[in-house]
Amino acid sequence: MIIGNLPFLTVGILFLIGLLAILREKNMIKIAIGITIIESAVNMFLIVLGYRLGGDIPVHFLKGEVDAMVLPTPQALTLTAIVIALATSALMLSVIMLLFKHYGTLNVDEIRRLRG
Amino acid sequence: MWPKVVSGFGYWDIYVWLIFLAIACFFTMWLRNTGRQDYKEGTYQDEIYFSGNDVPEDGEDISVPADSAYWGFTKFFRPYYDFMALFHNGLAQDYLGYFVVFIAILTALIVFI
Amino acid sequence: MKPLSVVVRTGCDMFAWFLVVFGAYVIIHGDVTPGGGFQGGAIVATFVALLLVAHGGEKVLGWIKLDIYNGFLTTGLLLFLLLAFSGMGNAFLYNFLAVPEAVAQAGGAHGIIPPSGTIALMDIAVGLEVAGGLTLIIMYMFKGSIMTNISEIGGETGHDNW
Amino acid sequence: MNWQAHLPALLLAVPLLGAFATPLFSLGGKTLRNAWFIVVSTFVFLIALALWHEVSVSGILVYVMGGENFALTLPSGMKYPVRIILEIDALSAFMVLAGSITSMAGAWFTLSYMDRFTGISRFISLYFLLTVGMLGMMVTGDLFNFFVFIEIASVASYGLVAFWRDKPQAVEASFKYMLLSQVAAMLVLLAVGFLYGKYNVLNMGALGSVMQMGLVEKFALAMLFSALALKCGAFPMYLWIPDAYAEAPASVSCLLVTVSQASLYGIFRVAFSVYGLSMTNSVVAWAMIVLGLLSMLIAVSMAVVQHEVKRLMSYHAISQTGYMLLGVGIGLLVLADPQALAEYGFTAIKGGVFHIFNHAMYKGLLFLTAGTLFYMTGTRDLNKMGGLIRKSPITATMFLIAAAAIAGLPPMNGYASKLLIYQSSFAIHPFITVVALVTSVLTLASFVKVFQTAFLGPEHKALVNAKKVPATMIIGMGMLTVAILLLTFFPTWALSNLVEPAAKALVDQAGYIAAIMGGAF
Secondary structure, three states: OHHHHHHHHHHHHHHHHHHHHHHHOOEHHHHHHHHHHHHHHHHHHHHHHOOOOOOEOOOOOOOOOOOOEOOOHHHHHHHHHHHHHHHHHHHHHHHHHHHHHHHOOOEHHHOOOOOO | OOOOEEEOOEEEOHHHHHHHHHHHHHHHHHHHHOOOOOOOOOOHHHOOOOOOOOOOOOHHHHOOOHHHOOHHHHHHOHHHHHHHHHHOOOOHHHHHHHHHHHHHHHHHHHHHO | OOOOOHHHHHHHHHHHHHHHHHHHHHHHOOOOOOOOHHHHHHHHHHHHHHHHHHHOHHHHHHHOOHHHHHHHHHHHHHHHHHHHHHHHHOOOOOOOOOOOHHHHHOOOOOOOOOOOOHHHHHHHHHHHHHHHHHHHHHHHHHHHHOOOOHHHHOOOOOOOOO | OHHHHOHHHHHHHHHHHHHHHHHHHHOOOHHHHHHHHHHHHHHHHHHHHHHHHHHHHHOOEEEEOOOOOOOOOOOOOOOOOOOOEEEEOHHHHHHHHHHHHHHHHHHHHHHHHOOOOOOHHHHHHHHHHHHHHHHHHHHEOEHHHHHHHHHHHHHHHHHHHOOOOOOHHHHHHHHHHHHHHHHHHHHHHHHHHHHHHHHOOOEHHHHHHHOOOOHHHHHHHHHHHHHHHHHHOOHHHOOHHHHHHHHOOHHHHHHHHHHHHHHHHHHHHHHHHHHHHHOOOOHHHHHHHHHHHHHHHHHHHHHHOOOEHHHHHHHHHHHHHHHHHHHHHHHHHOOOOHHHHHHHHHHHHHHHHHHHHHHHHHHHHHHHHHHHHHHHHOOOEHHHOOOOOOOOHHHHHHHHHHHHHHHOOOOOHHHHHHHHHHHHHHHHOHHHHHHHHHHHHHHHHHHHHHHHHHOOOOOOHHHOOOOOOOHHHHHHHHHHHHHHHHHHHOHHHHHHHHHHHHHHHHHOHHHHHHHHHOOOO
């Protein structure tokens, strides 16, 4: 049972690592890396959903004589999720650069002028 | 006569309310006109009575700043607002902590009840 | 960033343009081979990254004019929307150029428009768009990174100290 | 008949075209770009109006993106729809109408409000992308497409919140908003993955037809509800809203109100149409009610002590969202037994849904008046403002109308929707109505404070040369004021034509599924 669900286990562990990185890290760049870890964990989850035992590429004439194919839809979903992950991490890093320009520090605890 | 907003136990009819508003305004205006008529714009009657002292030119000195509005309310609730200040402390990671705790509680409730 | 040694720079000069050619190949064959608009555009965008690393920032800022990439971005986006709108006869985004299965099998699908119809054309539009977009992102983030020289703030702060 | 059928696609394609073509039009100079901005946002409003009329005439509209013909949801021989299908029932059309009005008002307001800043063509592109993301969230019938539109709206709003990048607070607010919203969006994607893994179907209607409540669905429901509750500003996760709304330019925060209401619509769609009657326990309903109450009370208690105008107003946005959550949460609670639903549940849903429209109108107007105050005095701090009614009496009257509406004073539209919520929540437990009433009182208190300190009082010497309010800003605010006054003087028309069909569509899960599955489920 464990071997079959090993991919889902790694997705869970990756998600937790990413979440812990965001919650515990003080350096903002590492928080951005934590978010990228969470995004890759969810992408991996989507891909692993579509896997069928012994399945081949989901393209009709490219796969060999094996008749089982993996599901193509999660791969399309993952492609969009990767594009979105790229956009958000690029924007996040640019915002972190701006914050470094304004606050002179990368420590997220020192970025707290907005309170109350 | 005309359709009303029916809400469970009663109804809300704006036109009747407006009619009563008109009647009330009529009476207040009538009451106001029965007062003294000798008020003239721009005379000594316009001076602000600053309890005898001379009125400062800049309006800023005599206008009530927003911080001191409802000072009694905030003074009474000072412990509540100190407690709330602990939550609104501006730390992004604490905000995320509240979100994670909320998800944990909600998932536990939904799954186990 | 300071320019690297002569060896790297000449190597980069020789190699850089082949990146763009390979990226274009991935974009154009997007509907039949793995790849497509986004991946091909990303490969094309590495052209600027390679130049930045090899030749250093100041020179590349002089060479690259960002309006061209802005033009790529806008034309790619508008081309995509044009293709999407032109399918409005049946439904938005309808593939009106597609060659049906039977005709393609019978070898009737040679011509300029690839048999997969608007999928291939939209791939090219997305490729144009992503090539322009990603290059803009790289250039603006590079300009952003040289915006604050660290000496003025007395070295980087906020690192974890273990 | 044929061009009306393409309205759903036009609703999304036109602002997208607006976003992509703005750099082209800005080559032709400022006036051409502004003209393009106004023309496209007005056109979006007209499409939304035609769409609402179309839906109220012919029921649920279904549009298959890219299909042979736009109504063919189940191509021959397929049990589940495979393409992205836009499904617009009365509730979606109702939300689209609210969203497009605030977007148009914000567009008019931006013309002269953002005039002295550079990079306005990028601002307009982002503004249109935010509109596309918001309208897409309200219109789509596909769960993954819902996630994509959440991301489009979020990325556009990160950029717009940090638009004044020379102000440290704006960039900080955008960073915190991005941090929270990215984790929430990934949770939505995880929940979509859960549901797709189990049922191999992404369409909300098809999912609703095959849904049986198991462990996987419970996790997906918990994740979807909490992620969308964060995006719409419910109690424990609302802390990013005061920063993001206060630091964004006024026309953007006016639109952000309806963007967070789109994720509120997402909660209702998931809770009523996807899960609906298959929800075994009423934890989500009680969660909605409790969140509503807590958001109401705590947000308004925080708002009373604020001395910055937009921060105060963003706290009120949270407390008003609490009203909507409370109203529709009561409806969800009694969804199962039709007798209680008929007695007070449906009135609660009508109150909650009507409150969404009212709130979009008067909160948008309040943010625009706060923008005017900032435009006139250059500051947002109430301590430095005073006697501005002399400078622009029009803004003062509009602020008065909006403040009366948000506080729920009798003649205004806010009162009509709050009355529905008070009376129906009384049937659940009187304590809920007491909390709702206390919140309205505190809302009135904080807006009296704002009106007194900002508009009344003697003239400040520093503000003698406050700038005159230009015409386009007045037009922008005037649109929302006209909408509020129409809702105020014709509440019965608004209820029977706008709110009732929306509430009925929300409760009627079978109709939503039948429109997709062709009644064959």
